Amino acid sequence: MTSDIYVLIEHLQGQVSEMSYMMLAAGRPLAEASGGNLVAMLLGQDAQELAADLDADRVLYVEHxxxxxxxxxxxxxxxTDLIQQGNPRAVLMGETSIGADVAGTLSARLNLPIVSLCRNAYAEGGTLKFVSQIYGGKVLAEGDLPEPTTLMTMVPGDFKAEAGQSATAPEIVPISPPDLEGLKVTHKQFIEPEAGDVDIAKEPILxxxxxxxQQEMNLEIAQELAEALGGELCASRPVVDQGWMTTGRLVGKSGKTVKPKVYLAIGISGAPEHAEGIGDTELFIAINTDEQAPIFDIAKYGAAADLFDLIPAVTEKIKEAKGG
Ligand SMILES: Cc1cc2nc3c(=O)[nH]c(=O)nc-3n(C[C@H](O)[C@H](O)[C@H](O)COP(=O)(O)OP(=O)(O)OC[C@H]3O[C@@H](n4cnc5c(N)ncnc54)[C@H](O)[C@@H]3O)c2cc1C
Incomplete structure (x- = not known):
C-alpha cells in the first residue's frame, strides 16, 4: 500500500465536473496527513488539457x-488496473451517475471496502476518518477508513470546488490503457433534454x-415570491414526478446542476441526490419545519419554520420594500 490518495476526475462534453474539484479539495488534507501524494485519474480521448487546473500532485492520464x-x-x-498497480490509501469517486456506476463493482472486483455517501473526510492523530450521510442525509455516520485501501463515494458537503483548482498545471503521467476491445456498454449519443421554458442552470435567483x-395549487405561494424577487422556480424530484413542474426545472442527480447567486430551498429535505445538483451558490437559504433536516447542513442560512407562514410574509415584505 502507498499513502497516496486517488481521485477519479469526471468530465462531460469537455468540462470537468464541480464534484471532481471538490474531491481534490477533500483529498488534499488526507494526502498530507498520510504523507502521500494527491493523484488524479483522468480517462479520456484528447482530454489532456482538462488536467490543466487540477490541484493534484500528479495526473494519471489514460487515453483511448x-x-x-x-x-x-x-x-x-x-x-481496476490503476488501483491494483498504485495501491493507494484511498480512492475518492463522486456519488454521481459516473462514480456510483463504477464504485460498487470496483469494490467487488478488487475485494476492497467501500464507504458511500461521504460528505467529509479528515485525519485525526494520523488516522483517516470519514463522515458518511446515510438515510437520505438524516444520519451522519463517522468512522475510520479501513486499511490498506478504501474506496469512497463523495457527496457535496464540506468542500468548495475552488479549493480543488490550481493555477499551476500538475505533472501528467501517461498510462497505457488495458485491452478495451469487446466492451459490453458503449456510448452512442447524447440526448439533450427538451429545451424548457427556462434554463435554470443560468438563472441567478432560484x-x-x-x-x-404539499399540493400543486400551493406552488402559487412560491411563484409570488419568485416574481417579487425576480427569480425562477425549480424543484426537487417529488414535485417533478407529480407533474407539477417540468423535468427541465429538476435540480439534482437526474436533473440539472445549478449555480445561482441565490438558492432558496423551501420544503426540501436535502437528500444527497438533490444536493448533488447545487453547485457553488453565494447565498443558500433553506426553510423547513424539521430543524434536523439535512438541508440545514449545506445551507448558509436556515429558518426552521412553516413555509406557509413564512413565504407569504417574506413576499409581502419584499413587495413593501420595493414600494408595493
Ligand atoms: C437514483 C436517484 C436519483 C435521484 N435524483 C434526484 C434529483 O435529481 N433531484 C432530487 O431532488 N431528488 C432526486 N432523487 C430523490 C431524492 O433521493 C429525494 O427523495 C428527494 O430529493 C426528496 O425530495 P424533497 O426533499 O422535496 O422531499 P422530502 O425528502 O419528502 O422532504 C420534504 C421536506 O419538506 C419539509 N416540510 C414539510 N412540510 C413543510 C412545511 N409546511 N414548511 C416547510 N417545510 C416543510 C419536511 O420537513 C421535509 O424535510 C433521486 C433518487 C434516486 C434514488
Missing amino acids: PALAEFSPDAYLRVL IAVGRGI
Missing part, C-alpha cells in the same frame, strides 16, 4: 477512443420547491 465519453465497462477495466409544498 473508448474513453472519449463515460463507459462503465471501459472505466472499470482502466480503474426558488426551489420540495414535497413540503
